[in-house]
Amino acid sequence: MTDIVSAEWVADNVDRLRIVDVRDGWEYDAMAHLPGAVSVPFDSFRTGSSDSEGMLPSREEWGDLLSAAGVSADSELVAYDDHHGVFAARFLVTAELLGHDPAALHLLDGDFSSWQLEHPTSGETPAVEPTDYSVDPPETTPLVDSDTVAAAADDPDAVLVDTRDESEYAEGHIPGARLLDWRELVDDETRGLLAREDALAVLEAAGIVPEKRVVLYCNTARRISHTYVVLRHLGFETVEFYEGSLTEWEAQDRPLETER
Structure with missing residues (x-):
């Protein structure tokens, strides 16, 4: 299941994680970010579409977005924002609903503001090799009508x-x-x-x-x-x-x- 992890845990495991920054793109560029983090702005996956429910992106939109971010089906993801985690949680729930393994989904406990008080940040955009992310929603989800x-x-x-x-x-x-x-x-x-x-x-x-x-x-x-x-x-x-x-x-x- 999706869990909440400490900044210390993220720092200790950073080499095996794909860290996702869901703040606005200008914040990612101008205010630095967690080392190695890729930018997937909140608005980019809050589109809603005729072939999805509510504000969820379509399967094609989600697959293209994660592919461009270098995320593969077996990536272990940590997401963060600068609003106590509410936007990052939406990213992780979207990932779960569209088929990413919940055990590989983590919310940073805190946000960028709390991270930077005790941990280093980076202004470098990491080199990302695009993937071919396959969206495979589970047969059962927590969604209700x-x-x-x-x-x-x-x-x-x-x-x-x-x-x-x-x-x-x-x-x-x-x-x-x-x-x-x-x-x-x-x-x-x-x-x-x-x-x-x-x-x-x-x-x-x-x-x-x-x-x-x-x-x-x-x-x-x-x-x-x-x-x-x-x-x-x-x-x-x-x-x-x-x-x-x-x-x-x-x-x-x-x-x-x-x-x-």
Whole structure:
């Protein structure tokens, strides 16, 4: 499964990793990056297309992007950004949904700002040999549709989770959803994940426990990507991912509620 790894682990294993920087291209060029990192800007894989779900890229787009970045099917990937990992998590979830081995996917604990405090950066763009990346989505994924989401609110064994902020939630959320702003799981000082026990306490306070099936949504599936990676890292076994999120829900003219 996709996990979260420390800066020290990345530094110790850098020779066997393909490190992916998902910040804007100008940030990669002008502000330096992790040594050996390749640039795959967030906007380059957030296109959405007629032959994919939600904001996912098409198989062809994804394959071309990873091929150009020198990624092969057996590459072990670490992704990072400069926003507490939320954009990098979206890259990793996209990779998982489109068939990359989840065990070979890692999110840097922290982000570029925290990395550069204690580790070297580079202004050099590494030489990359293009690959022929083959996209092979798995038969089963954590993706669920709007009907499954609607039913989750009435299932005692499930918890429907809105990962947006409190003001967005108050303006309108899927009936029965609990609020968990994804940033509640982030330590503002380290810019990485809260300590394990602290993270589990935050989740339990929101009614999110490992014994339940967890169904996640936000607006466009970016923020739930971070929460998905965190929950899987913490050992939650059944975490479902509503790729369509509120964008699709509202397009289908489904109901919203505003009370807590």
